[in-house]
Amino acid sequence: MKKCCLCGVDTEIVENEPYHYDESGLDVALFGITQYRCPDCGESYAAIPGLRKLNRFIGLHICKDRKALLKPDEIRFLRKDLGLKSKELARVLGVSPSTLSRWENGKKEIGEAYDRLLRSIYISSAFERSDLLICDGLINLFKEIPAKRNKITQPNAISLTPSEWLNNADEACFA
Secondary structure, three states, rough: OEEEEOOOOEEEEOOOOOOOOHHHHOEEOOOOOOOOOOOOOOEEEEOOOOOOHHHHHHHHHHHOEEEEOOOHHHHHHHHHHHHHHHOOOOHHHHOOHHHHHHHHHHOOOHHHHHHHHHHHHHHHHHHHHHOOOOOHHHHHHHHOOOOOOOOOOOOOOOOOHHHHHHOOOHHHOOO
């Protein structure tokens, strides 16, 4: 028997009830999860196996299966699962922190291009973190690009030697 973390009384096991995974910040119901409820104080909690994988599955579901523009709570969930602070994600996306805040608070709707960019970054990051790719990462790439860039004159030609693309371990994800 598990003890209640608040009052120390033996908890009851709750079966055959969906667990509302409010901790995600989304409307997610989990089935087949062992839940415990204290008969004394009413405190309840659940034992969720593979929490990291669960969050990744939810994030991929949002990015791949939801067809409408991302909702504020979905943007916040994706940011948190990426392990980024608001300012960091704003920099990655090339927007101001106040713009990201308005998206997350529902004061402004995310635009089509930024919606697609955030989904792409999340999906790419999910595959990188699953060891399917071994590279520095898309998030780090975007962090390196300044939010506001001046137009500069660059040469059109790109000059490379074989050793640059054959021996560069950082670019293994493109192999």
